[in-house]
Amino acid sequence: MLAVLVLLAALVTARALTEDRSAPEPSTAPPSPALTPGKGSGAWEVAAQHRLARREMAQLPPAAAHPHAVSTETAGPPISLPAPDSSRGGWIPTGFPATPQGALAQLAALDEAAMRGADPATYARGYHELALTGAPNPETTGLYAVLTSMRDSAGLRPTGSVAGLRADYEITHAQIKGTTDQGRYVVACVLGQFSVTYHGRTVSAGVGDCQALRRVEGRWRLSPGPLPAAAPSAWPGSVEAVRAGYRPIQEA
Numbered sequence: 001m002l003a004v005l006v007l008l009a010a011l012v013t014a015r016a017l018t019e020d021r022s023a024p025e026p027s028t029a030p031p032s033p034a035l036t037p038g039k040g041s042g043a044w045e046v047a048a049q050h051r052l053a054r055r056e057m058a059q060l061p062p063a064a065a066h067p068h069a070v071s072t073e074t075a076g077p078p079i080s081l082p083a084p085d086s087s088r089g090g091w092i093p094t095g096f097p098a099t100p101q102g103a104l105a106q107l108a109a110l111d112e113a114a115m116r117g118a119d120p121a122t123y124a125r126g127y128h129e130l131a132l133t134g135a136p137n138p139e140t141t142g143l144y145a146v147l148t149s150m151r152d153s154a155g156l157r158p159t160g161s162v163a164g165l166r167a168d169y170e171i172t173h174a175q176i177k178g179t180t181d182q183g184r185y186v187v188a189c190v191l192g193q194f195s196v197t198y199h200g201r202t203v204s205a206g207v208g209d210c211q212a213l214r215r216v217e218g219r220w221r222l223s224p225g226p227l228p229a230a231a232p233s234a235w236p237g238s239v240e241a242v243r244a245g246y247r248p249i250q251e252a
Helices: 002-017 046-054 100-114 120-130 142-154 239-243
Strands: 079-081 165-180 185-198 201-216 219-222 247-251
Touching: 046 165, 046 185, 046 201, 079 100, 079 165, 100 120, 100 165, 100 185, 100 201, 100 219, 120 142, 120 219, 142 185, 142 201
Parallel strands: 079 247
Antiparallel strands: 165 185, 165 247, 185 201, 201 219
């Protein structure tokens, strides 16, 4: 059992850093009228969005994601994440404001809800609920790769609940990689502690995730375009996380 847990931890850290970016490029055709900005706000800056999404992030060794000492340094002041609109139901909170911090909060809400249980199918379902037409497939993302590799290597069923298996992804840090379109397009990155418990034994690792979001019809949605460059994965609060630009988050 211990060997399985060690393997799970290694897969979580290494796969988050080496996710496959070989998926075909999405269509560069003009967006449908439903995805265009509001009247008078101009067309989407698609070329700028693609440049921002593809720009490489800090490169860290797999060992950076293993649990280790936190640093007294910071990459900047805490980022205050706004609350969702409490009037909107659903298992993934929505209704965050039209700010970069609102985009960060939406990504954090998606990841925390969809990673619970370590089920790739659950993650894909949550991703699809927020994805616009033309967004990358969830199967190409780093978090999906972490979940599928973990289950494959441990000999677990590929999807669905598994007796004795629990997982939790607690987002503690974040950064805004950049914005375009007057803040209506944001590449947001989150970092958190991903913990897997299997028959009473728990392993944890620091896992990062970057996604591109567009503001459409009053909501943050996963944007059409290329999959953003892989997020740095580091133990939250460690010197590696600080050097990669992650700042602590706090609720507004």
